[in-house]
Amino acid sequence: MPATSTTDVLLIGAGPTGLYGAYCAGFRGLRTTVVDALPQPGGQIAALYPEKEIRDVAGLPGVRGRDFVAALLEQADEYGPQYLLGQQAVSLARGAGGRPEVTLADGHVIDAGAVILTAGIGTFTPRRLPAGEEFLGRGLSYFVTDLEAHADQDVLVVGGGDSAVDWALALNPIAKSVTLVHRRSAFRAHAANVTAVTEGGVRIVTDAEVEALTGDDVLRSAQIRVRGSDAPEVFGVDSVIAALGFISDLGPLAEWGLTARGRSILVDTRMRTNLDRVYAAGDVTEYEGKVRLMSVGFGEVATAVNNAAVALDPELSLFPGHSTENS
Secondary structure (H helix, E strand, O other): OOOEEEEEEEEEOOOHHHHHHHHHHHHOOOOEEEEEOOOOOOHHHHHHOOOOEEOOEOOEOOEEHHHHHHHHHHHHHOOOOEEEEOOOEEEEEEOHHHOEEEEEOOOOEEEEEEEEEOOOOOEEEEOOOOOOHHHEOOOEEOOOOOHHHHOOOEEEEEOOOHHHHHHHHHHOOOOOEEEEEOOOOOOOOOHHHHHHHHHOOOEEEOOEEEEEEEEOOOEEEEEEEEOOOOOOEEEEOOEEEEOOOEEEEOHHHHHOOOOEEOOEEEOOOOOEOOOOOEEEOOOOEEOOOOOOOHHHHHHHHHHHHHHHHHHHOOOOOOOOOOHHHHO
16 A cells, blocks of 8 residues: 555545435546444444344435445445555645645554544444453454354343343344343343344343353353342353443544544534534534434534535535536
């Protein structure tokens, strides 16, 4: 890879908002580069719930996560964006004429006309299971990337939020057995899904925690301590999915001098940040009345791209035209 490359628009974050931004930029004829620290496009969807049904996108009553990402990629790929995956954007400097220059973790520098931050919730790491970390990759995982990998297995899901309950529901039809363990008596997940998992044959153990995982080359059993019991109960398991939530922050972006509120970046109505030629869109942004939905992020990145286009060439119209005009 060359030491330096040049692009019109650099999107930092290859989640749904970033991928739609690549389409919007390509539609305007802009050279586009998309960077993401994850090794595959799709952001949280690809990393955390590729098999789950997404039901809150306009015009799509339900679509599997990985299929939704594939459709976004197909839409953007008409215009040939460049993807630099498995690369974290580290620092921001200024080049000729004040152009942003973003350095990646491997030292590669991208000279961009404009930068659009579509980093979602930022850098995220899973909350660790208190016991059994040595079985990570040998039976313990923090999310499910392939449901079929758990077919005919005895699966233990740990957690009480939406992710834990959703995984228990999704795995129940194909696993040999599913047990859901939660350290409290009440679940935080959506009430309808809690009812479904309760009535669907999933074994539920509440007021309980995983005390130890045991096995040899692979995981064989889990010791579950129910509050008030004298001794842990041993469950034979093939896999444990610890859906305990994630810790997120802005990562290196926090050092760029952006005006932020917590882990969110403040923007104006044009999706501009306080830094010249640096925009933001999607879950990473904050403003009065902000609603964190994917559909909102799509509108924000379209706004960011078109305002960036005009900033790069003031002779352009802010309105990009309708896609139907090209068909």
